[in-house]
Amino acid sequence: MNCRHCHAPLEHVFLDLGFAPPSNAYLNATDLNKPELYYPLKLYVCEQCWLVQTEDYAAAEQLFDRDYAYFSSVSQSWLRHAADYCQTIRERLALDADSLVVEVAANDGYLLKNFVAAGIPCLGIEPTASTAATAEALGIPILREFFGDALAHRLADQGRRADLIVGNNVYAHVPDINDFTAGLKTALKPAGTITLEFPHLLRLIESAQFDTVYHEHYSYLSLQTVSRIFERAGLRIWDVEELATHGGSLRVYGCHAEHGREPTAAVAQVLTHERDFGLADLAVYRAFQPRADRIKNDLLAFLIEQRRLGRRVAAYGAAAKGNTLLNYAGVKPDLLAYVCDAAPSKQGKFLPGSHIPILPPTALTERQPDILLILPWNIRAEIVADYRKIRDWGGQFAVAVPELSVF
Numbered sequence: 194m195n196c197r198h199c200h201a202p203l204e205h206v207f208l209d210l211g212f213a214p215p216s217n218a219y220l221n222a223t224d225l226n227k228p229e230l231y232y233p234l235k236l237y238v239c240e241q242c243w244l245v246q247t248e249d250y251a252a253a254e255q256l257f258d259r260d261y262a263y264f265s266s267v268s269q270s271w272l273r274h275a276a277d278y279c280q281t282i283r284e285r286l287a288l289d290a291d292s293l294v295v296e297v298a299a300n301d302g303y304l305l306k307n308f309v310a311a312g313i314p315c316l317g318i319e320p321t322a323s324t325a326a327t328a329e330a331l332g333i334p335i336l337r338e339f340f341g342d343a344l345a346h347r348l349a350d351q352g353r354r355a356d357l358i359v360g361n362n363v364y365a366h367v368p369d370i371n372d373f374t375a376g377l378k379t380a381l382k383p384a385g386t387i388t389l390e391f392p393h394l395l396r397l398i399e400s401a402q403f404d405t406v407y408h409e410h411y412s413y414l415s416l417q418t419v420s421r422i423f424e425r426a427g428l429r430i431w432d433v434e435e436l437a438t439h440g441g442s443l444r445v446y447g448c449h450a451e452h453g454r455e456p457t458a459a460v461a462q463v464l465t466h467e468r469d470f471g472l473a474d475l476a477v478y479r480a481f482q483p484r485a486d487r488i489k490n491d492l493l494a495f496l497i498e499q500r501r502l503g504r505r506v507a508a509y510g511a512a513a514k515g516n517t518l519l520n521y522a523g524v525k526p527d528l529l530a531y532v533c534d535a536a537p538s539k540q541g542k543f544l545p546g547s548h549i550p551i552l553p554p555t556a557l558t559e560r561q562p563d564i565l566l567i568l569p570w571n572i573r574a575e576i577v578a579d580y581r582k583i584r585d586w587g588g589q590f591a592v593a594v595p596e597l598s599v600f
């Protein structure tokens with residue numbers, strides 16, 4: 194296999210998590226006696242451009258084209274994040290009624306509704322029918338397609354190039370990152386700005402977030418690599434911010450390479466931090482697998498010990514992260530009886546691979562587990578606050594990443 198960006202042969206495995214089913218392939222009771230498809234879950238790092246990327250395998254795209262919809266508006270903290278961004282960027286770029294804002298992966302309109310409210314014309318691009326319909330009901334025009342250079346050319350031909358193109362948590366999920374980036378260039382006005390948010394590879398490595406790896410998450414990005422990909426497409430980064438979202442993300446600001454805008458000091462600072470951390474050196478990448486293995490082994494030992502002691506363990510949060518961790522550790526319902534999740538669309542289903550049942554949070558009060566293992570560690574504080582009642586019956590919380598802790 195060659196690098197998806199620079200086409201150099203990929204020789205260095207960054208992380209091998211064995212085989213796993215797609216992380217969002219939740220099962221119904223009737224699926225449990227059917228075969229389940231497992232795909233290799235292996236990441237390579239490219240020694241030329243340092244893009245960390247999933248291994249390619251046949252027939253992946255049909256598999257991930259499921260009718261699974263994640264509604265961004267479910268999370269209050271993410272809605273606040275979107276509203277704050279809208280306010281700041283409007284002022285920074287002086288956007289008004291003559292501007293056009295395009296959001297790639299507009300989801301349910303969680304972000305663009307803020308621009309609509311401010312009287313700024315916008316266009317969402319969202320291929321998932323159910324979320325697109327929700328956005329349209331908010332008065333947001335939606336193109337129900339995947340974004341790439343072909344679509345960008347159609348927009349440009351129609352005179353719909355953008356003053357601002359936004360992509361939140363989509364850049365790491367596109368299979369063809371070069372075509373996507375070329376599309377950003379094509380669809381951008383000469384003085385326009387692109388902002389992209391994606392989880393920062395530096396934070397993934399630093400905090401051993403190996404459970405954020407799943408098949409649909411094709412690229413694991415640093416500023417050094419995104420700068421290269423932008424440059425090859427005739428774009429460049431002029432600002433960057435470090436965000437707390439998703440365990441540590443970057444928000445990059447891009448423009449046409451020929452635009453005269455001065456880069457901010459933050460760009461050089463983050464690049465220096467990445468270099469000092471070792472992101473341009475194979476050693477950092479090679480040291481990652483043993484850390485993932487240790488987290489896996491510690492969790493498994495803990496669950497077996499609880500079982501021997503007769504203590505009952507439940508989990509909270511039927512998210513992609515949890516599936517990666519539980520499948521890598523080979524945890525099944527004998528060690529972890531059930532997982533609670535507030536999303537009604539998941540309740541009554543089963544986690545892919547582990548077949549652990551998903552119950553509504555009311556099950557916690559009924560069953561009173563001794564340990565509640567928090568799977569989405571990025572919203573740990575929120576979960577501890579919401580379910581502190583487990584302490585009433587002597588229950589404790591636990592997390593497995595970045596290291597096992599019980600509290």
Ligand SMILES: [Zn+2]
Pocket residue numbers: 196197198199200201239240241242243244
């Ligand atoms: Zn490469």
